[in-house]
Amino acid sequence: MLDVVIKNGRVIDGAGNPWFRADVGIAGERIVEVRHTITTEAHRVIDATGLVVAPGFIDMHTHSDLRVFKHPEEDAKLMQGITTALIGQDGLSVAPIDDANKEPMKRRVSGLLGTYLQEWPWNSMADYLAALDKVQPATNSMMLVPHGAVRAMVVGWENRAASPSELERMKDILAQAMEEGGCGFSTGLIYPPGMYADRRELVELCRVTAKYGGFFVVHMRNEGDYVLDSIREVTGICLEAGCPLHISHLKVGGRRNWGKAPEVLALLEEAREQGLEVTFDQYPYVAGSTMLDAVIPPRFHAGGTAKLLESLKDPAVREEIRQVQENIKPERWENWVDLCGWDGIMVNAVQTEKNRFAEGKTITEIAKETGKTPLDVVCDLLIEEEDAVTMTVFYGSEEDVKTIMRSEYMTLCSDGIVGGKPHPRVYGTCARFLGKYVREEKVLTLPQAVRRMTSAAAQRLGLQDRGLIREGMVADITVFNPETIRDKGTFSEPNQYPEGIEYVLVAGQVALDRGRLTGVRAGRALRRR
Numbered sequence: 001m002l003d004v005v006i007k008n009g010r011v012i013d014g015a016g017n018p019w020f021r022a023d024v025g026i027a028g029e030r031i032v033e034v035r036h037t038i039t040t041e042a043h044r045v046i047d048a049t050g051l052v053v054a055p056g057f058i059d060m061h062t063h064s065d066l067r068v069f070k071h072p073e074e075d076a077k078l079m080q081g082i083t084t085a086l087i088g089q090d091g092l093s094v095a096p097i098d099d100a101n102k103e104p105m106k107r108r109v110s111g112l113l114g115t116y117l118q119e120w121p122w123n124s125m126a127d128y129l130a131a132l133d134k135v136q137p138a139t140n141s142m143m144l145v146p147h148g149a150v151r152a153m154v155v156g157w158e159n160r161a162a163s164p165s166e167l168e169r170m171k172d173i174l175a176q177a178m179e180e181g182g183c184g185f186s187t188g189l190i191y192p193p194g195m196y197a198d199r200r201e202l203v204e205l206c207r208v209t210a211k212y213g214g215f216f217v218v219h220m221r222n223e224g225d226y227v228l229d230s231i232r233e234v235t236g237i238c239l240e241a242g243c244p245l246h247i248s249h250l251k252v253g254g255r256r257n258w259g260k261a262p263e264v265l266a267l268l269e270e271a272r273e274q275g276l277e278v279t280f281d282q283y284p285y286v287a288g289s290t291m292l293d294a295v296i297p298p299r300f301h302a303g304g305t306a307k308l309l310e311s312l313k314d315p316a317v318r319e320e321i322r323q324v325q326e327n328i329k330p331e332r333w334e335n336w337v338d339l340c341g342w343d344g345i346m347v348n349a350v351q352t353e354k355n356r357f358a359e360g361k362t363i364t365e366i367a368k369e370t371g372k373t374p375l376d377v378v379c380d381l382l383i384e385e386e387d388a389v390t391m392t393v394f395y396g397s398e399e400d401v402k403t404i405m406r407s408e409y410m411t412l413c414s415d416g417i418v419g420g421k422p423h424p425r426v427y428g429t430c431a432r433f434l435g436k437y438v439r440e441e442k443v444l445t446l447p448q449a450v451r452r453m454t455s456a457a458a459q460r461l462g463l464q465d466r467g468l469i470r471e472g473m474v475a476d477i478t479v480f481n482p483e484t485i486r487d488k489g490t491f492s493e494p495n496q497y498p499e500g501i502e503y504v505l506v507a508g509q510v511a512l513d514r515g516r517l518t519g520v521r522a523g524r525a526l527r528r529r
Contacts (some may be wrong), residue, residue: 002027002042003508009048009479013469014055014454016447024053026475029507029522034471044510046503048479054450055467056083056476056504057430058457060281061217061248061413063113064141065093069131070116072521074138076418079497079517080430081478083506084457084466084526086413088144089248090188090219094120095128096145096177101152107305108148108192110388111291114419115351126180132525138511139523140476142461144217145177147187147194147205159196159302167201171208178212181527183461184246185209189221189230190294190334192301199237206241213462214528215244215277222334224253224395228263235271235278245271246460247280249288249415250404253395254339261403268409279460281413282404284433286396287491289348289415289423292389293382295336297324305387312379322375340393342367342374346491347381348390349420355381360421360492392423392491402443411457424494428487431498435486446482462529479503 004026010019011034025033025040033040059077062085068074077085087093092109102120122128125145132141154169155162162170174185185205187194206216216238220230231247238245247268252260271278293301293308300321301308311317323329325337336345343364350358358366358381367374381389404410414429416422425432430453437443444452458467465474478501485500504512509522 002032002038002040004044004046004475004505004510005038005040005042006046006048006053006477006479007038009051009053011053011469012447012450014450014467016451018447019052024469024477026505026508029474031469031471031473031475034469046479050481051479051502052446052482053469054478054480055454055469056478056506057081057412057453058083058461058467059085059414059416059429060411060457060460061086061089062416063087063089064416064418066113066116067418068137068141069135072135072137073517073519074523075517076416076426077139078504078512079501080427081480081501081504082139082430083476083478083504083523084140084142084463086142086144086461088146088182089186089217090191091147091186091194092188092191093144093146093149095122095143095149096124096153096173097149098123098153101149104157104304104306105149105152107387110351110386111293111349111390112417115388124180125177125182129181129525129527136521137523138521139506140526141523142183142526143181144184144186145174145182147185147197148191150174151193151197155193157193157302157304159299161198162201167204170201171204174205174208175212178209178214178528181525182214183528184214184217186217188219190219190298192298192304195221195298196302202237203241206238206243210241210243212528215246215460217246217248219248223251224257224334224339226332227252227257227260228267231264231267235267235276238278239271239274239276244277245279247278249413250280250282251288251396252400258397258400261400265404265407268407279409279411279456281411282401283413283415283425283429284401284405284437285423285425286398286401287392287394287423289390289392289417289425291387292347292378292391293387294334295325295345295378296321297331298333309383309387312383318375318379325375336393340395344394346392346394348392348417348422350381350385351388352385355384390417390419390422402437402441405437405443410452411460412453421492422494424487424489424491426494427496428489428498431485431500432487434480434482435500439482439485463526464529475505475508477503477505
């Protein structure tokens with residue numbers, strides 16, 4: 001007897017093949033039969049008439065590293081069909097970490113990862129992954145080794161190159177974390193302390209990553225005026241190191257840069273021709289989200305978050321920041337104020353009730369409401385919230401999003417940062433991709449889109465037993481209605497589940513049943529093989 005049979009559905013197997021009619025039989029955590037008609041009895045039969053049966057969706061960039069400990073039910077993922085997610089992003093995460101750097105890192109990631117835990121009861125990658133398993137999450141997670149944490153433990157938070165001995169120590173920490181289950185190495189070249197690394201450091205760390213079969217995941221130094229230079233930088237690093245490259249949330253930022261997507265993709269194709277295995281992820285929106293302190297120029301972050309917040313109290317420092325932001329004293333950095341304007345920057349989340357009024361409002365709107373200058377609004381929010389403030393930036397064009405989406409090197413991500421009034425991608429990414437861009441605008445066919453959400457991501461992660469509807473694969477499965485699937489969240493009201501996801505199975509267990517969470521928590525930490 002089988003545990004579950006999914007009958008009468010249109011199977012899109014994840015490999016890019018056209019749909020076919022088949023029943024899917026599950027025993028334990030595995031798919032054991034895929035055939036036109038399954039007659040074997042089962043404890044549970046799911047009628048998928050009119051529905052698509054696909055592999056569980058894989059989110060290639062998210063920030064649930066800490067949220068999962070308070071919300072192991074993983075509602076934001078399951079409700080949009082996600083069964084596996086990649087965490088440890090942007091070089092800013094929680095393991096490996098030593099005791100001396102836990103408090104500085106807590107402050108650094110408070111906006112990005114939240115403040116869900118007062119204590120981090122781990123140090124090593126092995127400890128962290130064991131803690132994930134212990135909480136029994138509803139979905140699976142894979143973990144990248146975060147450059148920022150590795151660098152903080154060895155070099156600290158200063159703006160300087162690592163010495164030869166420090167670099168060797170970083171390589172040792174990275175190697176141990178990879179041995180303990182990390183699947184790759186991540187950095188954020190707009191975030192301290194990763195932004196202070198030189199090319200030599202990144203090449204050497206990527207060599208270690210490649211030795212363990214991992215890949216380099218990078219939030220590039222610039223996604224706006226210098227996006228082409230940034231791509232040349234990271235492809236050059238990986239070509240020298242012999243390490244596969246995965247670019248985070250590929251985009252083109254700022255109106256004056258709209259239309260550069262073909263040039264961006266041409267550079268990636270050129271790197272492929274030179275022998276570099278390069279992929280990327282993308283979220284299907286023209287706006288992004290990150291920490292509000294990213295509007296502060298890099299050099300002011302040197303020394304860590306506490307030092308930054310103290311310096312922002314000084315009117316002279318604020319004036320210097322203003323001159324850099326307004327290009328009176330130009331610096332080569334990702335200047336979101338210049339790219340989007342203060343009216344294109346919206347506050348998502350704060351941690352205190354005092355400033356709750358700011359959530360969902362642009363910096364321009366808050367400035368008018370409070371009688372402050374836009375820069376004073378930002379500095380005061382960062383100080384009062386101890387840096388735990390996130391923002392949405394409206395930077396992009398639909399045509400660039402569609403052009404990038406068509407690339408066969410694309411995988412899907414949410415880049416989900418939960419809290420307050422978050423970017424609607426937290427809840428709506430998968431449904432928006434399949435509803436708006438596949439059904440309505442026909443940017444991709446449904447099999448092409450599903451491949452980007454499943455087997456293409458699994459291939460990048462090295463998951464040999466997920467991402468396809470095939471006999472012997474783990475039964476991570478999403479069943480959805482292709483005619484009704486749609487995202488519902490807006491930038492003003494983002495906390496809304498999508499429509500059209502009917503069933504989600506994780507390791508063969510039904511975690512979403514007729515659109516409702518069952519409470520089943522069959523996920524775990526997936527370790528690099």
